[in-house]
Amino acid sequence: MPKFIATQPLRNATLTFDLNGVITPDATDLYYIVSDRNEIGADKIDGSAITVPNITLNAGQLIIFDLGFNTMPSAGTYKFFITVDSTHTQEMVLDIAPY
Numbered sequence: 001m002p003k004f005i006a007t008q009p010l011r012n013a014t015l016t017f018d019l020n021g022v023i024t025p026d027a028t029d030l031y032y033i034v035s036d037r038n039e040i041g042a043d044k045i046d047g048s049a050i051t052v053p054n055i056t057l058n059a060g061q062l063i064i065f066d067l068g069f070n071t072m073p074s075a076g077t078y079k080f081f082i083t084v085d086s087t088h089t090q091e092m093v094l095d096i097a098p099y
Contacts, residue, residue: 002065002092004082006057013055017065018081019048022073022094030066033057040065 004015019025027042031052044050055063075098083089 002067002080004063006059006061006063008059010055010057010084013057013084014051014053014086015055015063016049016051016081016083016086018083019050020078020080021048022078022080023067024048025050025065025067029068032062032064032066034061 002017004017025040025045025048027040027045029040031038031040031050033055034057040050040052044052050065052063057063073096075096078094078096080092080094081089082092
């Protein structure tokens with residue numbers, strides 16, 4: 001469940017979470033903003049990227065993605081990208097160890 005923590009207030013921001021081809025989100029997957037539960041919906045998905053408009057968070061609040069994928073990627077290091085308002089991009093690294 002990837003989490004994005006706002007380090008500064010976001011007002012009516014557009015958040016793009018790019019899974020970089022590692023995981024393909026489904027329209028029925030969920031995201032939570034504070035305590036509000038929402039389906040992602042097909043209109044927010046472009047390949048392996050999820051774009052959610054109109055995000056308002058205070059500093060320290062979360063948006064959590066609950067992706068219902070059933071198969072983890074192979075062991076390795078993967079990069080995901082979070083972009084706010086098409087200008088600020090932050091890289092996340094996911095390390096998956098072999099069994």
